[in-house]
Amino acid sequence: MAARQVTARWTGGNRTRLAPQSVRSSDVAKASSESVAPQVARGFWRKYVFSTDHQIIGRQYYFLALFAALVAMFLSWLMRVHLAWPRLAIPGLSALSASGAPAGLMTPEYYLSLLTVHGTLMIFFVLTTAPQAGFGNCLLPAQLGAERMAFPRLNMLSFWLTFTSLGVLLASFLVRGGPAISGWTAYPPLSALGSITGPGEGLGQSLWIISIALFCVASLLGALNFITTTLDLRAPGMTLMRMPLTAWAWFVTAILMLLSFAVLLAACVLLMLDRVAGTSFFVPSGLIVSGQMIHGHAGGSPLLWEHLFWFFGHPEVYIAILPAMGVTSHLLSCFARKPVFGYRAMVWATIAIGFLGFLVWGHHMFVSGMNPYSAFAFAVLTVIIAVPSAVKTFNWLGTLWGGRLRLTTAMLFALGFVSIFVSGGLSGIFLAEPPVDVQLHATYFVVAHFHLVMGMAAMFGIFSGTYFWFPKMFGRMMNETLGKIHFILTFVGAYCVFMPMYFLGMAGNVRRYAQFVDPYLQPLMPLQRFITVAALGLGAAQFLFIFNLFWSLFGGKKAGENPWQATTLEWATPGAARAVYRGPYEYAVAGQEQDFVMQNAPDAGPSRARKEAADDNADQISNA
Amino acid sequence: MGKLLAFTMVAATVATVVLFWRRVWWFPPNISTVGAGVDGDFRLTLWVTGILFVAAQLILAYCIGRRPKAGRARYLTGNLRMEVAWAVVAGATFIGLALHSYRTWARMYFIGAPPNAVKIQVEAEQFAYWFRYPGPDGVFGPMHLRLINDATGNYFGLDPARDPTSRDDIVTATLGIPVDRPVELLLMSRDVIHSFYVPELRIQQDIVPGMVIPIHFTATRTGNYEIVCTQLCGLGHYAMRAPLKVMTEAKFKQWLARQAAEQ
Numbered sequence: 001m002a003a004r005q006v007t008a009r010w011t012g013g014n015r016t017r018l019a020p021q022s023v024r025s026s027d028v029a030k031a032s033s034e035s036v037a038p039q040v041a042r043g044f045w046r047k048y049v050f051s052t053d054h055q056i057i058g059r060q061y062y063f064l065a066l067f068a069a070l071v072a073m074f075l076s077w078l079m080r081v082h083l084a085w086p087r088l089a090i091p092g093l094s095a096l097s098a099s100g101a102p103a104g105l106m107t108p109e110y111y112l113s114l115l116t117v118h119g120t121l122m123i124f125f126v127l128t129t130a131p132q133a134g135f136g137n138c139l140l141p142a143q144l145g146a147e148r149m150a151f152p153r154l155n156m157l158s159f160w161l162t163f164t165s166l167g168v169l170l171a172s173f174l175v176r177g178g179p180a181i182s183g184w185t186a187y188p189p190l191s192a193l194g195s196i197t198g199p200g201e202g203l204g205q206s207l208w209i210i211s212i213a214l215f216c217v218a219s220l221l222g223a224l225n226f227i228t229t230t231l232d233l234r235a236p237g238m239t240l241m242r243m244p245l246t247a248w249a250w251f252v253t254a255i256l257m258l259l260s261f262a263v264l265l266a267a268c269v270l271l272m273l274d275r276v277a278g279t280s281f282f283v284p285s286g287l288i289v290s291g292q293m294i295h296g297h298a299g300g301s302p303l304l305w306e307h308l309f310w311f312f313g314h315p316e317v318y319i320a321i322l323p324a325m326g327v328t329s330h331l332l333s334c335f336a337r338k339p340v341f342g343y344r345a346m347v348w349a350t351i352a353i354g355f356l357g358f359l360v361w362g363h364h365m366f367v368s369g370m371n372p373y374s375a376f377a378f379a380v381l382t383v384i385i386a387v388p389s390a391v392k393t394f395n396w397l398g399t400l401w402g403g404r405l406r407l408t409t410a411m412l413f414a415l416g417f418v419s420i421f422v423s424g425g426l427s428g429i430f431l432a433e434p435p436v437d438v439q440l441h442a443t444y445f446v447v448a449h450f451h452l453v454m455g456m457a458a459m460f461g462i463f464s465g466t467y468f469w470f471p472k473m474f475g476r477m478m479n480e481t482l483g484k485i486h487f488i489l490t491f492v493g494a495y496c497v498f499m500p501m502y503f504l505g506m507a508g509n510v511r512r513y514a515q516f517v518d519p520y521l522q523p524l525m526p527l528q529r530f531i532t533v534a535a536l537g538l539g540a541a542q543f544l545f546i547f548n549l550f551w552s553l554f555g556g557k558k559a560g561e562n563p564w565q566a567t568t569l570e571w572a573t574p575g576a577a578r579a580v581y582r583g584p585y586e587y588a589v590a591g592q593e594q595d596f597v598m599q600n601a602p603d604a605g606p607s608r609a610r611k612e613a614a615d616d617n618a619d620q621i622s623n624a
Numbered sequence: 625m626g627k628l629l630a631f632t633m634v635a636a637t638v639a640t641v642v643l644f645w646r647r648v649w650w651f652p653p654n655i656s657t658v659g660a661g662v663d664g665d666f667r668l669t670l671w672v673t674g675i676l677f678v679a680a681q682l683i684l685a686y687c688i689g690r691r692p693k694a695g696r697a698r699y700l701t702g703n704l705r706m707e708v709a710w711a712v713v714a715g716a717t718f719i720g721l722a723l724h725s726y727r728t729w730a731r732m733y734f735i736g737a738p739p740n741a742v743k744i745q746v747e748a749e750q751f752a753y754w755f756r757y758p759g760p761d762g763v764f765g766p767m768h769l770r771l772i773n774d775a776t777g778n779y780f781g782l783d784p785a786r787d788p789t790s791r792d793d794i795v796t797a798t799l800g801i802p803v804d805r806p807v808e809l810l811l812m813s814r815d816v817i818h819s820f821y822v823p824e825l826r827i828q829q830d831i832v833p834g835m836v837i838p839i840h841f842t843a844t845r846t847g848n849y850e851i852v853c854t855q856l857c858g859l860g861h862y863a864m865r866a867p868l869k870v871m872t873e874a875k876f877k878q879w880l881a882r883q884a885a886e887q
Contacts, residue, residue, distance in 0.1 A: 438662065
């Protein structure tokens with residue numbers, strides 16, 4: 001019900017602006033008539049399932065990500081319990097997979113399957129999907145003052161490709177051998193030679209590659225849509241330097257996706273060809289696997305895959321974290337009732353992270369056998385990318401300094417983001433130094449680093465976005481008491497689960513082990529068990545969130561128009577003029593009745609802003 | 625809520641500092657000449673990042689936990705001078721740390737093994753390591769792929785009947801090395817990517833099929849250690865390991881002679 005009302009409200013607002021746009025030159029008119037979301041009443045299927053409405057598509061992405069996150073969390077529980085108590089039979093597990101967990105005892109290959117699917121779900125279907133495609137679709141057009149995304153049909157296609165991709169990945173649980181066991185990084189030759197290298201490397205690995213290739217196509221379509229929307233459909237007066245930092249984050253993230261997923265798509269195609277067509281992109285000659293000579297391959301290089309994969313893989317971590325950074329900047333300003341400290345620096349830091357993100361992939365390969373001289377070049381480039389991150393952190397603290405904090409749940413998660421981001425991000429400096437990485441590479445130190453800096457931090461971004469935009473997306477408020485309990489349990493849980501992993505890594509505890517059988521790892525088992533207990537608690541706390549989310553959908557307090565007294569256009573009165581007169585974070589402005597001024601509030605007199613808005617309008621018309 | 629969160633942040637910060645300070649869990653003792661460099665780089669980085677960590681968390685906790693002031697905040701849109709100064713300081717510090725690590729990295733990889741190094745081939749497979757010493761002639765006999773056969777113990781595909789240089793080669797399942805003498809390992813894999821990691825040696829190197837990757841080090845303390853695989857290589861990855869025995873020069877010679885006799 002609530003969803004229907006909100007949609008009606010939104011499309012109502014949109015229609016008012018459709019008319020002037022349809023009188024463009026013939027080319028544009030043709031393109032837009034093809035791409036404009038059909039506003040006429042449609043049946044249930046076209047309205048809620050195969051929808052071209054970005055509002056609906058955004059929510060579809062959000063709930064897809066929520067589902068993927070729950071599955072991934074459940075898998076992590078199974079893995080953690082098995083790691084802490086390897087001889088403990090997990091009741092019911094044999095029902096999930098008779099061969100993977102006979103009598104409830106997990107086999108090593110089943111552990112690796114869970115590890116692969118957990119990583120793949122989290123990276124692709126949660127951290128790439130929810131903050132960018134989910135929130136982005138729901139809010140980017142609104143924040144820019146656009147009626148819609150540029151390509152509604154591509155948008156629909158993009159979602160349903162993502163959905164299919166998820167289905168293909170999960171289907172691998174049902175095939176012989178189970179899902180792939182090569183991790184989310186899928187290094188060949190392990191991933192390139194078929195089931196001879198291990199269970200799960202047959203059909204399971206093929207399904208993984210198909211799933212990721214589909215996801216790449218979906219992401220490319222989504223990225224095109226975001227970039228075009230941002231460049232073409234901004235409201236009059238919404239100059240680039242007046243865009244909210246969330247919009248900047250979505251825009252830069254979309255560029256990263258366009259450039260990096262294209263490379264991963266190519267890599268997936270090559271890997272598939274190595275598997276089925278006898279090519280040798282990644283497979284060298286002279287291999288003997290399980291006593292069997294591998295014929296017909298020559299000249300391939302496993303390092304080529306590593307280069308291609310990480311050329312995607314490193315920008316990917318920024319794809320996951322940039323939107324969360326945007327949300328954090330947006331919320332810290334709103335709930336500190338202060339302008340963002342150093343807006344321009346924040347924009348340039350976002351762009352710098354995006355650009356530098358493409359120059360540092362080699363730091364994943366210090367011990368890979370790559371040329372050690374290039375390794376050192378990558379080390380220097382890698383620490384340079386810490387500078388824009390440091391600038392952002394500095395400016396977040398600057399925004400908070402002297403602020404009048406309103407500690408809503410959304411704000412708490414934004415504050416938690418800063419804390420977790422610092423705790424996870426600083427360890428990146430260790431890993432950026434090649435000789436230190438030699439010691440810490442492939443240990444739990446790395447697991448701690450990326451789970452904090454991109455896993456938990458991005459999750460905190462998703463949570464703060466949810467609590468903040470829920471009233472926008474669903475017309476109701478979430479329960480703040482439950483939200484605050486959820487926050488503090490998640491915050492404490494995140495530290496208890498992931499900080500100890502730094503120490504495990506320093507002690508030489510290798511990651512991706514199905515069991516810890518080495519004698520030198522035995523003294524670390526109590527810490528492993530502590531982490532497992534904390535992970536069970538952290539996961540259980542998320543059910544508070546799930547309950548709050550679904551309960552509030554129907555029983556939450558009705559939200560007002562602008563419940564957080566925010567300044568940006570997503571909170572503008574529906575149907576109000578979308579011309580923009582000022583920057584996005586006008587809080588604590590002197591001489592105003594309220595302590596904030598919305599972006600679309602006209603100035604009292606004829607101002608420069610209004611003139612700019614008028615000029616922009618003229619530009620748009622002449623461009624058309 | 626503000627006070628609770630601020631308290632939690634301070635508590636997490638204090639706990640982290642105490643655990644690092646007291647070294648409750650720490651690196652295994654270093655047993656290689658290059659290890660002191662690695663440990664030194666780690667300590668320096670820990671100091672720098674530790675200061676930044678504590679400062680950021682405490683400022684954050686202060687902003688959250690302090691008594692709220694009445695009225696509006698000051699309209700403050702930034703301070704370019706401070707932002708630029710911070711970016712320059714942070715950049716110089718981080719780049720300084722990376723450049724500082726150059727010495728250790730160069731010792732590991734830019735300088736080759738000295739000529740007196742003990743040369744040993746390492747062959748990795750799912751899920752075992754094999755080691756080959758060239759024997760008195762100092763030459764590794766040629767490998768023949770089709771002769772590689774684990775069942776007959778011919779892990780390196782040697783053909784001693786035809787190749788005289790293979791006759792004195794010594795193949796073992798344990799990596800025995802002399803203390804205080806450079807060792808050069810030639811790493812090879814016959815199936816998928818594996819890795820060679822001995823935490824005590826501060827050495828980790830992937831073993832990539834199709835490549836022969838040389839690494840070198842000098843162990844400084846005798847004892848028994850473990851070589852473990854760190855690159856996901858299949859279902860037995862967690863159990864892929866081999867013993868490392870660091871011995872005095874005399875004991876090493878005896879050990880090698882014993883291994884040769886058992887061939």
